Amino acid sequence: MGSAVKGAVEPAGWLKRNRRALLAVLVLLPATLGIMFANQWLGYFEEWPSRPVPAAAGETIEYGNARWSIETSDRVLGDSAAGRERNLPAGSDLLVVTVAVDPTGTGPDGKTDLCSARLEESGRQEATRTWSNTGPISLDGPGPERTSCSSTLTTPYTFDAQFVVPADAGKASSLSVSIVVVEALPDYASLALD
Amino acid sequence: MSPSRWQYLVNGTALVAILSVAAVVMHSAPDRDLQQSPIRVAATLGEPASGRNIHATVHSVAVAETVTAGNGWAGTTAGLWVVVDLSVEAVVDDVGAALGTAVLRVGDTSYSASTRPGDATVAAVGLTTGIALTGPLMFELPTDVVSSDAAATASLELATNSDPRVDSLLVVPVDLAALEVRENIDVDFPEWGVR
Numbered sequence: 282m283g284s285a286v287k288g289a290v291e292p293a294g295w296l297k298r299n300r301r302a303l304l305a306v307l308v309l310l311p312a313t314l315g316i317m318f319a320n321q322w323l324g325y326f327e328e329w330p331s332r333p334v335p336a337a338a339g340e341t342i343e344y345g346n347a348r349w350s351i352e353t354s355d356r357v358l359g360d361s362a363a364g365r366e367r368n369l370p371a372g373s374d375l376l377v378v379t380v381a382v383d384p385t386g387t388g389p390d391g392k393t394d395l396c397s398a399r400l401e402e403s404g405r406q407e408a409t410r411t412w413s414n415t416g417p418i419s420l421d422g423p424g425p426e427r428t429s430c431s432s433t434l435t436t437p438y439t440f441d442a443q444f445v446v447p448a449d450a451g452k453a454s455s456l457s458v459s460i461v462v463v464e465a466l467p468d469y470a471s472l473a474l475d
Numbered sequence: 476m477s478p479s480r481w482q483y484l485v486n487g488t489a490l491v492a493i494l495s496v497a498a499v500v501m502h503s504a505p506d507r508d509l510q511q512s513p514i515r516v517a518a519t520l521g522e523p524a525s526g527r528n529i530h531a532t533v534h535s536v537a538v539a540e541t542v543t544a545g546n547g548w549a550g551t552t553a554g555l556w557v558v559v560d561l562s563v564e565a566v567v568d569d570v571g572a573a574l575g576t577a578v579l580r581v582g583d584t585s586y587s588a589s590t591r592p593g594d595a596t597v598a599a600v601g602l603t604t605g606i607a608l609t610g611p612l613m614f615e616l617p618t619d620v621v622s623s624d625a626a627a628t629a630s631l632e633l634a635t636n637s638d639p640r641v642d643s644l645l646v647v648p649v650d651l652a653a654l655e656v657r658e659n660i661d662v663d664f665p666e667w668g669v670r
Contacts, residue, residue, distance in 0.1 A: 359668075369668075370666075370667035371668035371669045372668050373606050410566075410568075410604050410605060411567065411568050411569070412569060413570060416569055416603045417569070417603055446604075446606075447604075450605065
């Protein structure tokens with residue numbers, strides 16, 4: 282009865298003898314993993330082909346060589362008189378977004394920024410959907426005077442981006458217009474709609 | 476203490492087992508071609524099917540000696556026309572989205588959709604996200620191909636890229652041998668929207 286078995290290692294004693302090694306493991310293992318993850322994630326973000334510069338609805342944003350904002354957005358229902366006049370496909374609506382552009386400078390070629398606009402739908406359970414400005418569907422009737430950016434106007438102006446979208450687009454999701462100026466990539470402006 | 480004969484046996488067996496598993500893994504792992512192959516989505520006639528950026532329904536398939544397209548183009552051929560009526564749309568993105576792959580595969584031979592009818596087929600039109608484009612695809616085939624044994628197990632392959640590797644490829648089985656050869660087919664001009 283009584284004394285411990287000779288040769289048995291008590292846990293407290295083992296921890297005490299190996300405390301320096303354990304401390305080193307506790308410090309070095311998370312540090313190594315942290316450095317590896319940080320390195321990979323930084324590389325991942327740096328290699329993104331594009332990065333959004335978000336703007337809330339009604340907000341003006343500096344991007345490229347201009348200030349950008351959404352002036353208005355109008356939805357033309359496909360089954361309305363105006364929709365029939367534009368010959369919208371069955372089950373679709375036309376979203377007309379007026380973008381205000383205030384050029385603040387010019388590019389290396391001495392011209393103001395050209396751009397492309399896309400409509401992006403997010404917040405759905407399914408994958409994010411996007412639409413091109415003036416996509417492949419031809420519309421009847423008089424269209425807007427200007428549908429994209431101008432490389433010659435140096436004073437504030439507007440253009441009307443037109444998107445033919447399914448009737449359910451934006452009903453249970455958020456819509457935003459992405460403005461891309463090639464010289465400003467990988468950044469692009471993402472302007473939220475109301 | 477020197478290892479016993481049993482320990483040698485156990486170690487040797489474990490080594491052989493590990494090498495065997497490694498050999499099986501090495502020979503059954505996907506090679507580069509398989510890793511880059513299209514992601515085939517099995518579809519059936521009359522039923523909608525979806526891939527990453529393509530959603531399509533093949534409504535009907537017919538065979539005819541001549542076709543009259545929706546733009547008035549009259550197609551004559553030394554062979555036969557296989558006319559496919561389908562609805563197709565992009566799912567997530569319309570940039571560069573067109574029916575880049577519209578192929579009828581009969582045995583080991585594949586036939587691309589004809590672009591002779593111009594804008595009267597969906598092969599020549601860009602797609603848009605979430606809005607269906609309904610219209611015909613026309614394939615020009617030698618007469619003997621339609622009556623060959625392989626015609627019974629033909630398949631229609633659809634993708635939004637001309638190179639569908641590492642992307643969805645809808646595959647619809649088509650029994651061409653069971654179809655009656657009609658003298659002429661009038662097809663509608665492609666139309667956008669819900670039918």
